[in-house]
Amino acid sequence: MSDNALYTDLSGYYDLLCADISYQAQSHGVHRLNQIFGNGGKQLLDLACGTGPHIQHFYGQGYECTGLDINQPMLDLAQQRCPEAHFQLGNMCAFEAPQTYDLITCFLYSIHYSGDRQSLQSCIQSVHKALKTGGVFCFNSVDKNHIDNRLSAKHSVEHDGSVFSFGSSWYYHGEGEKQTLKLSIEKTDAEKTQRWTDEHPMVALSFIALQTLLSPYFDVHIFEHEYEKIVSWNALSGNAIFLCVKK
């Protein structure tokens, strides 16, 4: 199954899969960072927006919102969730923005879907071009050198008479610039259990390498992966929020 196929086939379950994520806290945290580092504007583009949960919160904070995603079924759900926003089908590694934005976001490590260094570079260039003067690019990322292949995140929810169990984990085999996001989904009802497993190939970089890619275009600030408070990255953790101000 390709990564796009998973989101197509399971788009209806995507919000259940993410039921333990505090989208409000994430959106509010990035809104605060934008207030501090940004240009004061409120035109937002959310890359790899999925079903639009962040857009819903940014809209509530007074932003004019656009979401871009490569998967139409995810965008259809986003449009239902947030009829006031604009949605665009496209690849974040090669998009032409019809306008410029004050804030461009990419949540849930989706920047890694760029796949390889060259595509990530072209994503960074597209973002730079699509930002207004002093605009902010904000995303979260994982450092390949800090991936622990033994760790996984799991949670279960009940929905419509079934129990859904979701698992996700990173895998990095120790060299090169590829890592994998492994996903597993189990749906159990009174009669049977169905299972899906999937592996998404993603670009793997150290934070230092990522900072080097971004630095020609942006002033780069790196923060600990916390949305409720603003804490500078301690240069040890493998999860971080990148806040990049357009040069």
Ligand SMILES: C[S@@+](CC[C@H](N)C(=O)[O-])C[C@H]1O[C@@H](n2cnc3c(N)ncnc32)[C@H](O)[C@@H]1O
């Ligand atoms: C893990 S989901 C994240 C969705 C949303 N940002 C969230 O936080 O819930 C990843 C999303 O990235 C999208 N995606 C994957 N590759 C992409 C690409 N090259 N360009 C745009 N979207 C992409 C998928 O279709 C999917 O909706």
